[in-house]
Structures are given as structure tokens and as C-alpha cells.
Amino acid sequence: MAGQEQQQPQSHQNQVDEDLPEAPPTVPEAQASAATAGVDDLLDEIDGVLESNAEEFVRAFVQKGGQ
Amino acid sequence: MTAGVGGGTTPELPVGGAMRVMGAETEYGIHAPSAPGANATMMSARVVQAYAHVTRQRAAGGAEARWDYTDEEPLHDARGWSQNRDSAHPSQLTDQPPVLDAEAVALAYGRPDLELDGQDESGSMLMNMVLGNGARLYVDHAHPEYSSPEVTNPRDALTWDAAGDLVALACVRRLAEDPELPPINLYKNNTDNKSVSYGSHENYLMPRSVPFSNIVAGLTPFFVTRQIMCGAGRVGRGQDNSTPGYQISQRADFFEAEVGLETTIRRPIINTRDEPHATAEKYRRLHVIIGDANLSETANYLKFGTTAMVLSLIEAGRAPVLEVHEPVATLQAVSHDTELSGTLRLIDGRRVSALDIQWMYHRAASELAWETGVADPLHGDGHTHAVLEQWAATLTALESSRDTASSSVEWLAKLSLLEGYRQRDGLAWDDARLGLVDLQWSDIRPEKGLYHRMLARDRMRRIVDPAAISRAVLEPPVDTRAFFRGRSISRFGKDVVGASWDSVIFDVPGHSRLQRVPTREPLRGTEALLGDLFARHTETEPFLAELLGK
Numbered sequence: 001m002a003g004q005e006q007q008q009p010q011s012h013q014n015q016v017d018e019d020l021p022e023a024p025p026t027v028p029e030a031q032a033s034a035a036t037a038g039v040d041d042l043l044d045e046i047d048g049v050l051e052s053n054a055e056e057f058v059r060a061f062v063q064k065g066g067q
Numbered sequence: 068m069t070a071g072v073g074g075g076t077t078p079e080l081p082v083g084g085a086m087r088v089m090g091a092e093t094e095y096g097i098h099a100p101s102a103p104g105a106n107a108t109m110m111s112a113r114v115v116q117a118y119a120h121v122t123r124q125r126a127a128g129g130a131e132a133r134w135d136y137t138d139e140e141p142l143h144d145a146r147g148w149s150q151n152r153d154s155a156h157p158s159q160l161t162d163q164p165p166v167l168d169a170e171a172v173a174l175a176y177g178r179p180d181l182e183l184d185g186q187d188e189s190g191s192m193l194m195n196m197v198l199g200n201g202a203r204l205y206v207d208h209a210h211p212e213y214s215s216p217e218v219t220n221p222r223d224a225l226t227w228d229a230a231g232d233l234v235a236l237a238c239v240r241r242l243a244e245d246p247e248l249p250p251i252n253l254y255k256n257n258t259d260n261k262s263v264s265y266g267s268h269e270n271y272l273m274p275r276s277v278p279f280s281n282i283v284a285g286l287t288p289f290f291v292t293r294q295i296m297c298g299a300g301r302v303g304r305g306q307d308n309s310t311p312g313y314q315i316s317q318r319a320d321f322f323e324a325e326v327g328l329e330t331t332i333r334r335p336i337i338n339t340r341d342e343p344h345a346t347a348e349k350y351r352r353l354h355v356i357i358g359d360a361n362l363s364e365t366a367n368y369l370k371f372g373t374t375a376m377v378l379s380l381i382e383a384g385r386a387p388v389l390e391v392h393e394p395v396a397t398l399q400a401v402s403h404d405t406e407l408s409g410t411l412r413l414i415d416g417r418r419v420s421a422l423d424i425q426w427m428y429h430r431a432a433s434e435l436a437w438e439t440g441v442a443d444p445l446h447g448d449g450h451t452h453a454v455l456e457q458w459a460a461t462l463t464a465l466e467s468s469r470d471t472a473s474s475s476v477e478w479l480a481k482l483s484l485l486e487g488y489r490q491r492d493g494l495a496w497d498d499a500r501l502g503l504v505d506l507q508w509s510d511i512r513p514e515k516g517l518y519h520r521m522l523a524r525d526r527m528r529r530i531v532d533p534a535a536i537s538r539a540v541l542e543p544p545v546d547t548r549a550f551f552r553g554r555s556i557s558r559f560g561k562d563v564v565g566a567s568w569d570s571v572i573f574d575v576p577g578h579s580r581l582q583r584v585p586t587r588e589p590l591r592g593t594e595a596l597l598g599d600l601f602a603r604h605t606e607t608e609p610f611l612a613e614l615l616g617k
Binding site: 065 | 107207330488499502515521
């Protein structure tokens, strides 16, 4: 019985997928892609802000001792 | 006059929760990219000087001698003794004005890398300022340091510490306008990733009656694990960054002792420096050196709020009873465990996670605060309830939703940015670009600092209205002696020749002697006690006469 109940929505899902192959992405996927786009967008912005020669810049940042 | 200013009885704060006299010290990393090797002490002096130009506050602390060093006692140990001067490391002698003349610079560095064109009339560089907001801005060894004014609660601690970042920004802007000088950048971080660390310290006032051993026992497990909420994140492991990777804390790898007096060598988890800067019979000032410099408002808020509450637990004899096995090694293990999956060994044999320990402290702090009434959202002290809520929310988010946590937990926010780069560009942890992201995260300029870029995109959560932070650049807190100090400087600055945490010294025209007004009670000298007096006077002499009851 329990097995049948689990089977039922699965086959229904398959059917839906076959009937509507171009269905819009589900809500969680939309959020995930929006988040990914947000990160890409953020990285693009930060690319433009980062100091130009990373290796040299980081190497030259030398501090004297502090507390 | 020993009672200090303001008359009447000394006000008290509600006990049992997050309210307490406290303050922050931030040493900024300093770098002139176009002048590598420039003398850091000289550059730091230029930063302080730039602020003097911005504010034209030359009167108070116009030269290094103008800080009143009378009550500085850096070698007093809270355990009941003093370190011998001869055995102290030179950097511990913070009760002497720093000497910076051309000869000393030449001896140490061969030549001054920056022009000494900003001397005052006496020919010495400006090394020290007391600001109208009650803070101190000065050269500490080789870094500019902003020490916030005394405040009474974690929200104000965050506000006046963030105001220090705006002070530092004003200095950077001013220096950038000078075509004769290389631009100087300031970073709110704690290491150059080449084995050097510099601090961001917290200070908390406590009754002297609390045995120091109780403070050590109650605080150590808390400090070993506090970093999971308050760490600023660091690319690289080991003091010299010899092992590629990421860790929670900027500072953890630089700690080598459990308890001690030093702050620059053999750094201890619990620092015993005993300079109360207040009535020594009544108070001790707990000097905390283990924290990371925070840009995240939530992290900074929790750093002050939760620590203040743990001190309340210790004072009430209610701190959780637990002892961490090998605290120094464990501190570093917690910092390296970015999955928060490890367990710590306790002396009694139990194994618990860092989150477990934080929940134990939260539970105990919550119980005490509800018993004393300060946690009540309507009738409490106005701060403790919010700290408890934020503390619990952050621990819960760390357990269940890192995405949620990364808008407030600084090390996670930085990690999310680093992981973005690693995934997009396939970068290994030792790639210089990741090191640059880590460094530039803390650049205090909003257009260059990556924390500030995240904040502008609402990826970091604010706690305080930005307008309140801007006001705190100019205005002192109203409810501590910082009000008297700050207002004295902004109102009567031309006649203030020196100031310190527990004094303001006036040189009144026509008087042959200086008048030193002691402020040894941190909760006096407030707006409630002195606001009317300041409102009544525009001239120093009658102001002082009324203040001193003459």
C-alpha cells in the first residue's frame, strides 16, 4: 500500500513532464538561478574593484608588529 | 574633587545583562601601494595629522606630550603584581610618549620615506589626538589606532567603533588630495599574512571584587568558541600563511599562551593588563585582545554584547562550569574547522562542539537575565533582550542555514565571496587573487572595500542607522564621562591642553596653573549631569568655575 502511494505521484510527475516538456522551471530552480546570477553579477562588479596586480599587491602589504 | 565631575551620587547600570561600560580599540593596517617600504610610523603620524587638518582640532593633544600619561600603568598585572620595567618588551611601555624625531627615523630606517612637512610649532610630529566624540586617535607603534569613547551598551560600542572607520576614511581622503604624497590605504584587519598581527581590543569595566581566577575560568571556553559568530575570516593558515586554506579567525593562529600580560609577544587568550583608567579600588578594566576587527555590524554587536553578558555571568557566579583541554591548540582547531563539524575535548572527558559551548553560555546568560529582569522586552534594560535574540538567531543559522548566516557572520560572508571566485575561476587557496579578496575585504573605502560592496548590495545586514554612525563621528556618547571629554574639546578645545581616559586638563587664560579635572568615575560627566552646565557657558573660565564649585 505504502509502495503504491509512493509510486502514484512519481508516475504522475513523469506524465506531466512528457505532456509539458517546456514547462517553466519550478520555483526553487528559479531562485537558485537568480542566486547564481546574483553571485556572477557580484563577482563581475568586484572584478572591476580589485587592485590590478594581485600577486604584487598582496606581496607588498607588509606590516610592522602591533598589539 | 576626587569624586570627579557632575556632583551627586554615581549612577549605576542595570546588572545581569549586556549593559556595562565598554569600548573598542582598532589598529588599522596601513599601506601606500605606490611607496612600498615607506616607514609605517611616519605614515601613521600622517594619518593622525590628516585628521587634525580635517577637524582643525589642534588644541587637544596637539603634540605627543599632550596625552596625559599620568595614569597609564601597562605593567600592572591583574593577578596582583607588576612586571619589572627592565624585563618588559619595549612595546609594552605604553605609558611613555612615543618619540619620533628625524634622528630616530634615520637610525631605524635609513631615511624618512615621507616628508616631515607637517610638524607643529614645536617641531614634533602629531602623534596623538583626543576627538570631539570622546575617542583617541593616535600612533600605536607602527599603526594608526582609534580608541572609541566609553559607552554603556553593545549597540553604542558598534556605533562608535564604526564611527572610527569614518574617521579613518576622512584621513585617507585628505591624504589622497595631496599631490605631493603617495596615497595611503587603511585596512580594518589583523594580519599581513606574513607572520605579523595587530590587534583590535575590547575593554570592559568590572568590579574589582571579582576574583581574576573566576574571570579566566569563565571566559576561556567562551573565547575559544566566540569566533564562530565573530570571526572575520582569513585566507591562509599558520602565522606566516604557510598552509593554504581558509579559517574562521584572523587572530587565532597568533595566540600562544592561556594567560599573560603581553599583547605583542606570546599573546595570551586572557590578557592581565591591569590599567583601570578609573577608581582602582572599585574597578578593573578587562582588556580583551583575542577578537578580530569586525566590519560586519552583527559580528561586532555580538562580540560586545555576548562578552558583556558572560562577564555578568562570571560576576554572579553563574558561568557554565566547563574547562577546555589545551585551550590554545583548541582555539586554533576551532578556527580551522570551517565546517563546524569538529568536537572539543573538555577536561572532564566530554566532547562537545563549539556551537554546544556557545549554547551553554547562551542558556546560562538567558536564565540570569530573565531572573534579574533585564531581559524583559518591555521592562528590561533595553539591550539584553536584543542581544539574546541575535545570539540565538546566529547560532541557529550557523547550525541550519549558512546562506542566512552569511548576511551577518563575517567569516561566512567573506567565504561565500571566495567560493564564488574559486568556482568561477577554478582558483586554489594559495592563489594571490584570493589573498587580495581577503585583504581588500577590509579596505575602509566604500568604493574599494569588498565588505562595503557587499553592504551596498544588501548582502550584509545593518544593525545601526548609517546616520547614527555619522553623528557618532562628531558627537560623544551621552551617558559616560566621554560626554564631558568630548564636549570639553569641541566647546573649549582652545583651552584644553591635554586629556586622557580619566582626566581633562585646562589651561585657562590668566591662570598660572593648569587645572586637571579628574574623571575617574566612568558613569559621571554625562549629559544628564552636565548638559545644562555646557548649555549655560560659552567661555572656559566660568564653565570651570561652576563645574569645580568655585
